[in-house]
Amino acid sequence: MSGHPSTYEPKNGFTKWMDQRLPIIxxxxxxxxYPSPRNLNYxxxxxxxxxxxxxxxxxxxxxxxxxxxxSVDAAFxxxxxxxxxxPFGWLLQPMHAVGASMFFFAVYIHMFxxxxxxxxxxxxxxxxxxxxxxxxxxxxxxxxxYTLPWGQMSFWGATVITGFFGAIPVVGxxxxxxxxxxxxxxxxxxxxxxSLHYLLPFVIAAIVGLHVWAMxxxxxxxxxxxxxxxxxxxLSFHPYYTAKDFFAICIFLLIFAYFLFYYPDSLGHADNYxxxxxxxxxxxxxxxxxxxxxxxxLRAVPSKLLGILLMFAAVAVLFILPWLDxxxxxxxxxxxxxxxWFILFVIACFVLGWHGALSPDDPVMGVKSxxxxxxxxxxxxxxxxxxxxxxxxxxxxxxxxxxxxKSVLGEASS
Ligand code: HEM
Numbered sequence: 001m002s003g004h005p006s007t008y009e010p011k012n013g014f015t016k017w018m019d020q021r022l023p024i025i026x027x028x029x030x031x032x033x034y035p036s037p038r039n040l041n042y043x044x045x046x047x048x049x050x051x052x053x054x055x056x057x058x059x060x061x062x063x064x065x066x067x068x069x070x071s072v073d074a075a076f077x078x079x080x081x082x083x084x085x086x087p088f089g090w091l092l093q094p095m096h097a098v099g100a101s102m103f104f105f106a107v108y109i110h111m112f113x114x115x116x117x118x119x120x121x122x123x124x125x126x127x128x129x130x131x132x133x134x135x136x137x138x139x140x141x142x143x144x145x146y147t148l149p150w151g152q153m154s155f156w157g158a159t160v161i162t163g164f165f166g167a168i169p170v171v172g173x174x175x176x177x178x179x180x181x182x183x184x185x186x187x188x189x190x191x192x193x194x195s196l197h198y199l200l201p202f203v204i205a206a207i208v209g210l211h212v213w214a215m216x217x218x219x220x221x222x223x224x225x226x227x228x229x230x231x232x233x234x235l236s237f238h239p240y241y242t243a244k245d246f247f248a249i250c251i252f253l254l255i256f257a258y259f260l261f262y263y264p265d266s267l268g269h270a271d272n273y274x275x276x277x278x279x280x281x282x283x284x285x286x287x288x289x290x291x292x293x294x295x296x297x298l299r300a301v302p303s304k305l306l307g308i309l310l311m312f313a314a315v316a317v318l319f320i321l322p323w324l325d326x327x328x329x330x331x332x333x334x335x336x337x338x339x340x341w342f343i344l345f346v347i348a349c350f351v352l353g354w355h356g357a358l359s360p361d362d363p364v365m366g367v368k369s370x371x372x373x374x375x376x377x378x379x380x381x382x383x384x385x386x387x388x389x390x391x392x393x394x395x396x397x398x399x400x401x402x403x404x405x406k407s408v409l410g411e412a413s414s
Pocket of ligand 1: 043044045046047048050051054107110111114117119120124127128130131132134135204208211212215219220221222
């Protein structure tokens with residue numbers, strides 16, 4: 001699994017016995033000694049941070065599930081009870097809710113990092129594609145989980161999102177009913193959403209296993225985007241990167257704690273403190289912050305069906321990215337013009353997120369919000385479908401160092 005020749009030697013009778021039957025200790029040892037490029041920077045600590053987030057979400061989620069009641073009559077109350085009466089519930093519930101936001105925050109940095117350093121390029125296409133699958137399942141899990149507290153945004157968010165499926169021609173209505181377990185968001189919906197919300201994190205954990213396996217098999221990319229050529233170019237994962245990951249995790253936990261203890265509600269919506277009411281539509285139905293860019297894309301076009309198609313296309317385009325970028329050079333460090341387009345792309349994502357939270361008619365700098373969303377949507381797709389394919393063919397990249405070691409030591413490139 002580790003993708004490098006094993007150097008593990010079983011030392012005692014038990015480890016020798018085990019190694020011949022189930023070489024799990026060998027796997028762990030090989031994982032720890034995995035030769036990682038010696039120039040990995042702090043952007044490379046987010047994989048470890050994400051692993052921690054996933055484990056934390058699963059543990060807090062399992063405990064919450066012991067006290068949560070998935071029924072429309074009791075769900076809202078049960079969450080309030082968890083916060084007030086269950087030992088440490090006041091901590092566990094916001095840890096899970098804020099944890100979801102921190103998880104998405106980390107995954108976005110992880111994805112932008114992959115984009116910037118060209119980690120999706122051969123031979124790492126599978127690492128990237130499995131990452132995209134994880135992202136899709138994460139989105140589903142986040143959406144399903146938000147329904148569970150059965151607040152106003154839970155209910156209306158679920159109504160709007162399942163409504164998208166109703167817009168699919170011919171089969172849409174049946175698909176929507178199948179998702180809901182009826183004609184509207186109700187008890188059957190809450191039950192199946194709870195069941196799936198419990199299941200999917202384990203599916204994510206399994207795909208993360210494949211993701212890391214694929215990465216170890218292909219070898220890790222690095223900030224200069226050139227492959228290690230000698231032993232000198234790599235370092236053992238432990239203790240070098242375990243120490244670096246540990247430090248980054250501590251900083252991440254400080255930020256997490258800041259939100260958790262000082263602003264636990266700042267990342268959610270106040271309307272979710274009102275119990276779901278099918279007869280009272282909130283003034284603005286908005287998804288959680290991490291879905292806002294997609295929400296802006298959805299509303300950028302007047303046709304509902306086209307909006308939905310565009311929204312799904314925004315994720316689908318990530319899957320084919322390895323074949324859209326035609327450049328032979330991986331890292332944007334050596335692609336001066338593409339780097340500028342990339343910075344604009346990040347700005348476009350922020351613009352989409354910002355306008356996803358506004359009403360389409362809200363004026364921003366004298367222009368209706370929907371027009372900002374349209375411009376950013378156009379740029380989002382142009383970046384993948386035009387800029388990356390074309391720039392790869394016409395851009396003259398900067399000279400790259402001969403080796404990772406030379407880049408670290410600052411020696412001249414040839
Ligand atoms: C639960 C979510 C995820 C976990 C736990 C996870 C875990 C990891 C870990 C441990 C690494 C190695 C360390 C590092 O490079 O940071 C890694 C690398 C990578 N991940 Fe993820 N990942 C997740 C989601 C994603 C997503 C959503 C994408 C992209 C769509 C992605 C794309 C990549 C790529 C391309 C690499 C290779 C980086 C390189 O070699 O430069 N990952 N991931």
